[in-house]
Amino acid sequence: MARSAAPDSISGDAGVLVLGRHGYETAIKGKNGFVCVVERSWMSPFDFPQFWNPKMRGPICFNPPAVRSILPLTIKRTELVLAGLPKAQIVDGIKAFATKELPALEPGAMCYMMSSQGYLNDSAGHWLPHLMFYIPQSDPKVWGADMPGSPVMLNPQFGGAPEPITEFMIAVGHWSDGTAVTPKH
Numbered sequence: 001m002a003r004s005a006a007p008d009s010i011s012g013d014a015g016v017l018v019l020g021r022h023g024y025e026t027a028i029k030g031k032n033g034f035v036c037v038v039e040r041s042w043m044s045p046f047d048f049p050q051f052w053n054p055k056m057r058g059p060i061c062f063n064p065p066a067v068r069s070i071l072p073l074t075i076k077r078t079e080l081v082l083a084g085l086p087k088a089q090i091v092d093g094i095k096a097f098a099t100k101e102l103p104a105l106e107p108g109a110m111c112y113m114m115s116s117q118g119y120l121n122d123s124a125g126h127w128l129p130h131l132m133f134y135i136p137q138s139d140p141k142v143w144g145a146d147m148p149g150s151p152v153m154l155n156p157q158f159g160g161a162p163e164p165i166t167e168f169m170i171a172v173g174h175w176s177d178g179t180a181v182t183p184k185h
Contacts, residue, residue, distance in 0.1 A: 001038050001057065001059050001115070001117050001118075002016045002017070002018070002036035002037050002038050002059050002060075002061070003016060003036050003059075003061070004059050004114075004115035004116070004117050004118075004176055004177070005036050005059035005060050005061035005111075005112050005113055005114060005115045005118075005176060006034070006036065006061035006112035006114060006176055007112075007114070007176050007178070008176075010032070010034055010061060010112065011034065011036050011061050011112075011176070013030055013031040013032040013034070014028075014030045014032060014034035014035055014036045014061055015028055015029055015030030015034070015035040015036070016028040016030070016035070016036050016037070017035060017036075017037040018037075018038075019037075019038065019040065019078070021082070022079070022082060023075060023078050023079045023082055024037060024074070024075055024078060033063070033064035033067065034061055034062060034063055034064065034067070035061070035062050035067045035071060036059065036060065036061040036062075037059075037060055037062075037071075037074065038057050038058065038059050038060070038118075039056075039057075039058040039059075039060055039074060040056055040057070040058070040078070040081075041053040041054070041055075041056035041121070042077060042078070042081045042090075043058065043074060043077060043078075044056070044121070046087055046090075046091060048121075050121045050122060051087070053121060053122065055119055055122070056119055056120060056121060057117075057118055057119050058113065058118050058119075058120055059113065059115035059117060059118050060111050060112070060113050060132075061111055061112040061113075062109075062110075062111045063108070063109065063110050063111065065106035065107065065108045065109040065110075066106070066109040066110055066111050066134060068103055068106055069102075069103045069104065069105045069106045069109050069134075070105075070109050070111070070134055070165075072101075072102060072103060073094070073097075073098075073102065073163050073165075076093070076094065076097045076101075077090065077094060080093045080094070091162050092162075094162040094163060095162040098162060098163060098164055102164075105134060105135070105136050105164075105165060109133070109134040110131060110132060110133045110134065111131070111132050112131060112176070113129065113130050113131070113132060113169075114129035114130070114131075114172065114174070114175055114176035115129070115175065115176055116129070116175040116176070116177065116179070128171045128172075128181060129171065129172050129173075129174060129175050129176065129181060130169045130170060130171045130172060131169070131170050131172060132155060132167055132168065132169050133167070133168045133169075133170070134165050134166070134167050135165070135166050135167075135168075136164065136165065136166070137164050137165060137166050138166050140154040140166060140168070143168060145168055151170050151171065152168050152169075152170060153168065153169045153170070153171075154166070154167070154168060154169075155167040155168065155169050
């Protein structure tokens with residue numbers, strides 16, 4: 001499922017992490033610097049009502065700059081959740097991690113979320129195939145995010161989150177397997 005996040009030309013040689021009892025573990029060592037994982041609901045905004053939704057599965061494939069600068073946040077948040085901490089302590093743990101241990105956000109950090117197999121939440125299902133781009137916290141309007149007619153969307157995940165990141169999403173017209181997106185009615 002993790003590799004379904006990106007086209008095979010990218011994910012076929014990517015590393016794969018799987019969720020184990022204590023966090024993400026390497027299942028497959030990649031050859032191209034990309035790493036694919038299946039995120040869980042706790043990567044949602046902290047105030048999202050489905051933060052603890054056990055059905056959520058979000059296949060995501062990080063490019064090499066995101067592997068070095070975004071994936072550590074996913075790993076850390078997951079470790080804090082699996083330690084059984086309440087949300088407030090998870091937020092504090094992420095803030096401390098971001099201040100002391102987080103690598104600098106690398107230019108060009110992005111990821112693929114193009115899997116038709118994902119389940120992002122009870123209202124969106126598998127939503128739309130999209131790409132995500134990460135930049136240091138900034139005003140999303142500078143990028144035209146969420147403006148009428150703009151294809152650039154702000155991911156609300158990082159709005160008010162302890163991670164010092166702005167994340168943009170751009171929907172694409174095909175799933176990772178090449179099939180066209182069927183419009184929802």
